[in-house]
Amino acid sequence: MYPKSPFLRNSLVESQILRRNANQLEELMNWLCRPPTITTYRVNTLRISVPAFKQKFQQILFEKYAKPPKVYEIPNIPEVVCIPPTPLSLLDLTKKETEPLREVVVDGCCGAALLRGAHIYAPGVLAMEAGTKLGEEVLVYADLAGKCKQGTNTRYESDEKLFLGVGVVRMQRHQIYGPAAVDKAEPSKGVAVEMIATTSGVPSIGDLSSNEALLQNLPSIVCVRVLNPQPGERVLDMCAAPGNKTMHMVEMMGDQGEIIALDKVVNKITTLQEKITANSLKSVRSYAFDASRVYDAAKVPEDNACLEMPPYAANTFDKILLDAPCSALGNRPLLTVSPHMSARMLDSYPKVQRKLFTAAVPLLKPNGVLVYSTCTVTEQENEGIVAWVLEKFPQMKLVAATPRLGGSGLAYNGLSDVERQYLQRFSHDTTEAEGVPIDAVGFFIAKFIKKY
Incomplete structure (x- = not known):
């Protein structure tokens, strides 16, 4: 599902990362290519109690998922609230790749954020097929080769694009790339594609940081x-x-x-x-x-x-x-x-x-x-x-x-x-x-x- 190792394109970097035997190095490299499956929020205990925040967060997950993951805490780190992966069927998600859905392409950096629960904001969209409508489900890919041009309106074909998941379109092409967007002093903002689910299983809820809690590693x-x-x-x-x-x-x-x-x-x-x-x-x-x-x-x-x-x-x-x-x-x-x-x-x-x-x-x-x-x-x-x-x-x-x-x-x-x-x-x-x-x-x- 994930690329074997992006470092294979840079053997000098690989040689510096870990001076271990070949098996240990391969295990580490493959681990680095996979996203963490646990999402953590640090509760600001000056503003809200951990039980109160935990209850609010569980309610958010309950509204989004039929079978929401259960929020838990960690002993000795009382201000932390953890969210495990969703009980997602990866098989059901990857079957979406065979459906006649349009595609959206993002770069590797944005792709990494999506696998950790983020949505796609307008500046992160590299390619969106012409005719894509609001509310339409789309397949989302990451361009690992870095060759997809910003604003591409046809299906981007590459052996180095990685399937990330499925999302719902919240902004159309003209809102992201059109003359009005280009003429603005600042690029278009807002969620362009709201992710439904990703191959990582991390809940796609975006960053819910506030004065009460912070999304943090x-x-x-x-x-x-x-x-x-x-x-x-x-x-x-x-x-x-x-x-x-x-x-x-x-x-x-x-x-x-x-x-x-x-x-x-x-x-x-x-x-x-x-x-x-x-x-x-x-x-x-x-x-x-x-x-x-x-x-x-x-x-x-x-x-x-x-x-x-x-x-x-x-x-x-x-x-x-x-x-x-x-x-x-x-x-x-x-x-x-x-x-x-x-x-x-x-x-x-x-x-x-x-x-x-x-x-x-x-x-x-x-x-x-x-x-x-x-x-x-x-x-x-x-x-x-x-x-x-x-x-x-x-x-x-x-x-x-x-x-x-x-x-x-x-x-x-x-x-x-x-x-x-x-x-x-x-x-x-x-x-x-x-x-x-x-x-x-x-x-x-x-x-x-x-x-x-």
Whole structure:
């Protein structure tokens, strides 16, 4: 059903992802091509209780499906609500391919979102056959080759198009591509095709994020739980945009304490600042600032003073989250790989990650906690960085990343078996935790305590 591996077009990338034997590599590659089947929402407990949100969500599923999936929770992560796949017959869905239905084509990126429950918005439509009517059922495909031209009005034929599912047309061609749409300063917006069901079985309900709950990858939620920020603490979020983890910290701290959120991209920080203002948050401030330069040895803070603009002095923060820029090769499903991704580009990420770590260590107070995370699966960006930290900074002690829903780290030169067990890696062999099914994106978490 899914492409065997988009990485086969880029053997240099494949060689860098995992230095394992051939069978292990194939298992990982095939897993990366499949979407996570579990959908997770993080409930904002400052606004609504988990049972109340769970009831509302179950009602939404009940209205859409004759036999809706039952919403469940995860022990030790009380703010999470999970939705399993629908009891969909894949055979019945794929039979639709033989019916005389028109087709809609999207690119690989949009296709990946559809397999995770999204609908098709107007900018995502590459091709829609002429004569397609409102309310008409259509077959939806992803163009894996990247050769379908925007606005195509005939059936797109290719050996590299992937059947995704069935949808209902909500916008016609002239609304998406017509002269009125082209002349607009902004492209057409809105749902062009509402998905009925996809081959992944993930409920096609779109993104129902609101002030009450946020659609978020489970490992990202676990990451903040591992950091465990508490009311009254000073916390640094070094690479904060788009701010989902920052907001999670605020909720865990009850908006009491100080959170500094940084990102060097001005537009991203502007978006985060809008969230802060919209929610009237008191504890968090955001700055457009390069986190690799956030430490200033000459700066001397006043005790108990509110944190001003960066840079900051040594021993300023109780806790630091370093959710580092990475190759993002854990973002399942990877239906296509950028042609610009190369071994050279992959090698550049650890250099950035080491610079950020070098800035973070002196900022942390003695006995302070630093959590390092990535959304990738490469060893050099994960276990490799941890081994480097332990050698470079003797004051940093690796401890168990709990609560644990992922598996252990990989064997790596410079890491003992005990240290490997402390790490948390979400990968192809992570299937269950705390008695509940786990099927998430690829992710990595390491937790350190500064001894002195």
